[in-house]
Amino acid sequence: xxxxxxxxxxxxxxxxxxxxxxxxxxxxxxxxxxxxxxxxxxxxxxxxxxxxxxxxxxxxxxxxxxxxxxxxxxxxxxxxxxxxxxxxxxxxxxxxxxxxxxxxxxxxxxxxxxxxxxxxxxxxxxxxxxxxxxxxxxxxxxxxxxxxxxxxxxxxxxxxxxxxxxxxxxxxxxxxxxxxxxxxxxxxxxxxxxxxxxxxxxxxxxxxxxxxxxxxxxxxxxxxxxxxxxxxxxxxxxxxxxxxxxxxxxxxxxxxxxxxxxxxxxxxxxxxxxxxxxxxxxxxxxxxxxxxxxxxxxxxxxxxxxxxxxxxxxxxxxxxxxxxxxxxxxxxxxxxxxxxxxxxxxxxxxxxxxxxxxxxxxxxxxxxxxxxxxxxxxxxxxxxxxxxxxxxxxxxxxxxxxxxxxxxxxxxxxxxxxxxxxxxxxxxxxxxxxxxxxxxxxxxxxxxxxxxxxxxxxxxxxxxxxxxxxxxxxxxxxxxxxxxxxxxxxxxxxxxxxxxxxxxxxxxxxxxxxxxxxxxxxxxxxxxxxxxxxxxxxx
Numbered sequence: 001x002x003x004x005x006x007x008x009x010x011x012x013x014x015x016x017x018x019x020x021x022x023x024x025x026x027x028x029x030x031x032x033x034x035x036x037x038x039x040x041x042x043x044x045x046x047x048x049x050x051x052x053x054x055x056x057x058x059x060x061x062x063x064x065x066x067x068x069x070x071x072x073x074x075x076x077x078x079x080x081x082x083x084x085x086x087x088x089x090x091x092x093x094x095x096x097x098x099x100x101x102x103x104x105x106x107x108x109x110x111x112x113x114x115x116x117x118x119x120x121x122x123x124x125x126x127x128x129x130x131x132x133x134x135x136x137x138x139x140x141x142x143x144x145x146x147x148x149x150x151x152x153x154x155x156x157x158x159x160x161x162x163x164x165x166x167x168x169x170x171x172x173x174x175x176x177x178x179x180x181x182x183x184x185x186x187x188x189x190x191x192x193x194x195x196x197x198x199x200x201x202x203x204x205x206x207x208x209x210x211x212x213x214x215x216x217x218x219x220x221x222x223x224x225x226x227x228x229x230x231x232x233x234x235x236x237x238x239x240x241x242x243x244x245x246x247x248x249x250x251x252x253x254x255x256x257x258x259x260x261x262x263x264x265x266x267x268x269x270x271x272x273x274x275x276x277x278x279x280x281x282x283x284x285x286x287x288x289x290x291x292x293x294x295x296x297x298x299x300x301x302x303x304x305x306x307x308x309x310x311x312x313x314x315x316x317x318x319x320x321x322x323x324x325x326x327x328x329x330x331x332x333x334x335x336x337x338x339x340x341x342x343x344x345x346x347x348x349x350x351x352x353x354x355x356x357x358x359x360x361x362x363x364x365x366x367x368x369x370x371x372x373x374x375x376x377x378x379x380x381x382x383x384x385x386x387x388x389x390x391x392x393x394x395x396x397x398x399x400x401x402x403x404x405x406x407x408x409x410x411x412x413x414x415x416x417x418x419x420x421x422x423x424x425x426x427x428x429x430x431x432x433x434x435x436x437x438x439x440x441x442x443x444x445x446x447x448x449x450x451x452x453x454x455x456x457x458x459x460x461x462x463x464x465x466x467x468x469x470x471x472x473x474x475x476x477x478x479x480x481x482x483x484x485x486x487x488x489x490x491x492x493x494x495x496x497x498x499x500x501x502x503x504x505x506x507x508x509x510x511x512x513x514x515x516x517x518x519x520x521x522x523x524x525x526x527x528x529x530x531x532x533x534x535x536x537x538x539x
Contacts, residue, residue, distance in 0.1 A: 022071040022185060027196075029078070032062035033241035035334050036325075037207045037230055041249055045393045045411045048206055048231040050337050055206035055231075056082075059238070060199045067095055067188045076182045081234045082203030085182060092196040095188035117141065123150055125164045180236065204233035207245045209344060209392030211412060213423055214404050215375065219354040222375065226344035226392070228315055228326060230334055237336040245315075247390035247414060248323035315344045317387055324388045350384045352377045356431050359485040362492055362508075362526055363466050366435040370427040371472075371482070373407075377421050389415040396425040430475040431514075433484070438469045438523065453496060470522040474514040484510040484522060496525035 040054035057080070065074055072095075090097065123136045138152030148159040159166060182198070211226045228245055232238070315326040328342050356371040375396075379385045391414045397404035408426035415421050474480055486494065486508040494501065494508050499522050502509045514520050 022073045023068050025065060025067060025072045025074045027074055027076045028064040030061040030063055031195075033238050034058075034060040034244075035205075035238050035241045036244040036246060037205045038246045038250060039208070039248075039390075040206050043206065043208065043391075045208070045391070048208055048229060048339055050231060050233045050339070053204050053206040053231050053233040056201055056203050057205035058199065059083075059202055060197060062195060062197050064193065064195055065093075066191075066193045067186065068191050069188055071098075071185065071187050074184045074186060076184070076198055077180075078236055079180050079182045079198075079200065080202035080204070080236045081180050082205075083180065083182060084201045084203070087201040088182060089199045090184060090196055091199075092194055093184075093186065094192050094194050095186040098185040098187060123152070123166060125166050127164060202234065206231045206233075209247075209390040209412075210341075211389075211392055211394040212397065213375070213394055214397045214399060215352070215407075215425070217399050220352065222350050222352050222377075223348045224350055225346045226389075227341040228328075228344045228390075230332070230340045230342070232334045232336060232338060235336050238334040240331045241334055243328040243332040243334060243342070245326050245390075246320060246323050247326065247388070248320075250323075314346065315342055324390065326390070344390075345387055347384045350377055353481065355481045355483050356428060357483045357485065358433055359487060360435055360470070362486045362488050362494070362524075363437060363468050364435065365437060366433065369433050369435075370429050371431045371433065373425040373428050374483075375421075375423040375425055378418065379415050379421050380418050385421070386417055388417055389421065394423050396423060398425075428476075431472070431480060431482075432475075433470055433472045435468060435470045438467045453494065453501060466528075467523060467525045470510075470524075471519065472514060472522075473519045474516060477516050479513060479515045482510075482512050482514055482520075484512075486510075486524070488526075492526050492528050494524060495527050498523045 036058040038056050038058070042054065059080055061076075061079075063076065067074070117140050120137060120139055123138055125134045125136065126132070136152050136154075138150050141149040141151050141156065149156055150159055182200070208229045208231075209226055210229055211224060213222050213224045215222045230243060230245065315328055318325045318327060326344065332340055332342060334340060352375045355374045355376055357374045358369060358371045360366060360369075377383045377385070379387070379389060389412065392412055393409055394412050395409050396407040398407050408424065410424040410426075412421075412423065470484060472482060472484070485504070488494065488508065497510070499510050499512060502511060510522050512520060512522075
């Protein structure tokens, strides 16, 4: 029987092993970027909190790769922290994709200590008086959260219990990356180069719309401007990107995404005897050697809002199914832990109607309630608008001499083209109302005490009817338009009133004009009964 020499067998095994080992390929940096941000479904307004953003973004990156023949692991470094790896799509790749992986372990002092437990490394001790350093070989036995223990030929001790400044030197042998990484295992029949596009969904993004409305002194027109505010709560920046935002409510259900492991603090749990004057100032626990493959750097910390300069061009609106997409015309840098504002609209001389409004529960008494000042207009070209307005916050100002004065901050709902726009500008102490219950019909008698509304008949089985009175006083020096809304509870119906009644979105509404310094009274009558169903003018 012919036997293969032992040395030859070892060489064959090494060759076979090398042919099956996947090459490590680093994809080039992105040459083109696109960031499309979707608003958080529960966002109703307010400022963006960069450490708690609940929207998400679709990121598209174009990168160049060089693939050798055989199996290769292509690493895409610098993806967003909140990447949903299951959503990743790689196009333009002339090779067979075998698997995908996401590495959330990022290089940090704490992660280096944790990954080095049980490994040999150097501890450097520096005398603060002479400046002389001593290098001690040893092994980390525990850390970093509960205190770092170090074992050397001198025994086991807690870090910095020697009274000298101490730090570690790590070799470059670590699988920790300096940035979040997505890797793909591929197989190619020949060496090739390609431009590929990596697209994926990522959390920790959001956007908001912020409006500023300045009302003319006569209250008949306003100037309105708006900004789109983009927020990126990731550690990854996206410079010179094509930026878009999408308005509307998405029905999206996803599981949790593993957050990036940026590492915590390294604890040196030592309590030496003596006082603070005998302990030298602490130096960094970790020093990276020049030959290390990884650069140790301080992670970005969320800072106060960093605003970018305004863009000259406005965001452009596009239709996206039942949603609205707003495209930023110029490239924008969506930087880590920052917000950026781009201009949404600028409109001047928008005609508005100022209406004083109040919403009451029928038959409930109210004392000295100030009415709300509401601006109304229509979102169309005739009113100098005609752009779908995403929901957001409106700061309302009123021109007073040369300086505008702040009136209020209020929410604005998503408003489509041709819909009515309402802006609440706060309450008015000069226009107040009082609501009282005036009379109650005798038990068993349902005869109306006021003229019945057209098409309404009293129900003989209803509970005794109530008559209420609403008194409104205008202390201003000009006439005003009023709108009083009555909310009806279940089983309550309006059957009579001494003013004309209108229906607005299923609610009972009284419209009237009140002269300067004048008072007006509205009297209305209701009846109650479970058979009446939901409240309103009629069943």
